[in-house]
Structures are given as C-alpha cells and as structure tokens.
Amino acid sequence: MNYVDYAAIVLDLVLRATNRHIKTKVLSLEHQGPAAVLLSREFCKNEPLCRVLGLNESDVLPFFRDQVRHIAQQGLGIVAVDRSGTLQGVLTVEDHMQQFEPQAEGLPEGLSIIGAYLESTQVPDHFLPKKAGEVCYIGLASVARGRGNRQVLSMMMLASHKMLRPLGYVRGYAKVTNPGIIKRFRRLEKIARGPVFISALTAKPKDFVYKGHRPFADYDGETSVFTWTALGAGRRAK
Numbered sequence: 001m002n003y004v005d006y007a008a009i010v011l012d013l014v015l016r017a018t019n020r021h022i023k024t025k026v027l028s029l030e031h032q033g034p035a036a037v038l039l040s041r042e043f044c045k046n047e048p049l050c051r052v053l054g055l056n057e058s059d060v061l062p063f064f065r066d067q068v069r070h071i072a073q074q075g076l077g078i079v080a081v082d083r084s085g086t087l088q089g090v091l092t093v094e095d096h097m098q099q100f101e102p103q104a105e106g107l108p109e110g111l112s113i114i115g116a117y118l119e120s121t122q123v124p125d126h127f128l129p130k131k132a133g134e135v136c137y138i139g140l141a142s143v144a145r146g147r148g149n150r151q152v153l154s155m156m157m158l159a160s161h162k163m164l165r166p167l168g169y170v171r172g173y174a175k176v177t178n179p180g181i182i183k184r185f186r187r188l189e190k191i192a193r194g195p196v197f198i199s200a201l202t203a204k205p206k207d208f209v210y211k212g213h214r215p216f217a218d219y220d221g222e223t224s225v226f227t228w229t230a231l232g233a234g235r236r237a238k
C-alpha cells in the first residue's frame, strides 16, 4: 500500500469518526424523491448559474427526478443520510459514455442554457475514454444546509472513490462553477500532500453566447473542468 492509499484510509476513518451522525450509501431508487427535492432546492438557492437565471424549484424538479432515476439505475451515485434517515447530501456519478440525456420537451429554458454552456466546456481529448467503465463524471453535488454538515461533500467524494476504484473507474472529472466545491477539493488534497484535482480548462460563463445573447453577461465567476486520477492508482491526469 502506498502513501496516498494509506492517507485516503486515514482520512476516511477520521471523517467517519468525527461525523458519526452521517452515513454514506449508494444512491438508489428509494432516494429518488428526496434527492430530487434536495437538488432542486439547493441548486436554485446556491448554484451560481441557476441563481443568475432565477430558476424556480418546482420548474426544475421533474428534470432532477429523471436525472436521479438514471443515476440510481447505474448504481454509481452516492448519498449521505443522518441517523433519522434524512438525506443530507447527493453526489451524482455517471459513466462518461452513458450520461443522462434529458427530454428536450418540457425542459425549462434555463436548464437548456446551462446544459449548452456545460457542453461547451469540454474535457481534453487525451483524458476521454474509448469505452464504458473507465471514466466517471460527477455532474451534480449538493449538501443540505445545517449544523454538522461541513464534511458531507468530502465524505461523499471519499465514499465514491472507495466504490469506483475497484470497479475500474480510476479517472474522473467534474465541471465546477461553485467556488465552495473548489475550496473543499483543495482541503481534501492537503491529506494527499499534493494535487489530486487538476484544472484542465477554465471558462468564463459571461463569454458564453446562446441564441445570439450572453445569458451570464453579468456573472464574473469561472467554471473549471477538474480531472483526477484515483488516489493510489499510480497515474495522474495530465
């Protein structure tokens, strides 16, 4: 076992010991309703692009419900629940080659705009797989606001790492606009004593043109496409 394997196990144990009220599980169909509600609520309130477009919880709920069903069927997503069984976090994980494709009909325009923008921020070709079972995509992450929830995202990332690596998914990526995620990523890296999440591309939503206009013209933030290679897999994303 190398140092980073050991560090990941220690970090996992520490997080579990200090967050005993939270457990992580594989996202399954039983979580579909609560996960869709959590994602709709937190994205409309806290995700930068959804906020700029003023998306509405009830409008986006059907989209999240469909997406969560797709994730549950693949069995790669992770949820965090507290002792009472209440959902505290969701991490959607998909195989890069088998990604969710929403029904265009009835999709709120704001979600089409965000989808087109994310589509325009591409992962470098050399990182992409030739077949299924190699690269996972973390599309959505959401944590319920509340006391004692500061480590939920890190716990879900580690749970996902533990589950995916033996399945052969040693590489992953995410398109990150929320600065809170970048901060969590950097904290997780401290234990590995080196970079894990590589920023492969940075885009500015305000430069994105959709049907002749710039929907995010007033937003100054960035989107980073982060890639990573599983801790201890012996290779790193370039």
Ligand SMILES: CC(C)(COP(=O)(O)OP(=O)(O)OC[C@H]1O[C@@H](n2cnc3c(N)ncnc32)[C@H](O)[C@@H]1OP(=O)(O)O)[C@@H](O)C(=O)NCCC(=O)NCCS
Pocket (backbone or CB within 6 Å): 042, 043, 046, 047, 048, 139, 140, 141, 142, 143, 144, 149, 150, 152, 153, 154, 176, 177, 178, 179, 180, 181, 183, 184
């Ligand atoms: C993204 C998300 C899962 C992160 O949850 P979290 O791990 O609890 O992280 P926080 O939101 O508390 O942010 C982590 C840190 O970044 C900081 N941060 C958050 N937004 C920030 C911003 N705009 N600029 C600078 N720092 C920011 C927080 O203050 C916090 O720092 P602290 O721990 O020192 O207080 C959560 O914010 C969420 O559910 N957001 C809604 C959905 C979303 O945006 N998902 C991401 C797109 S997939």
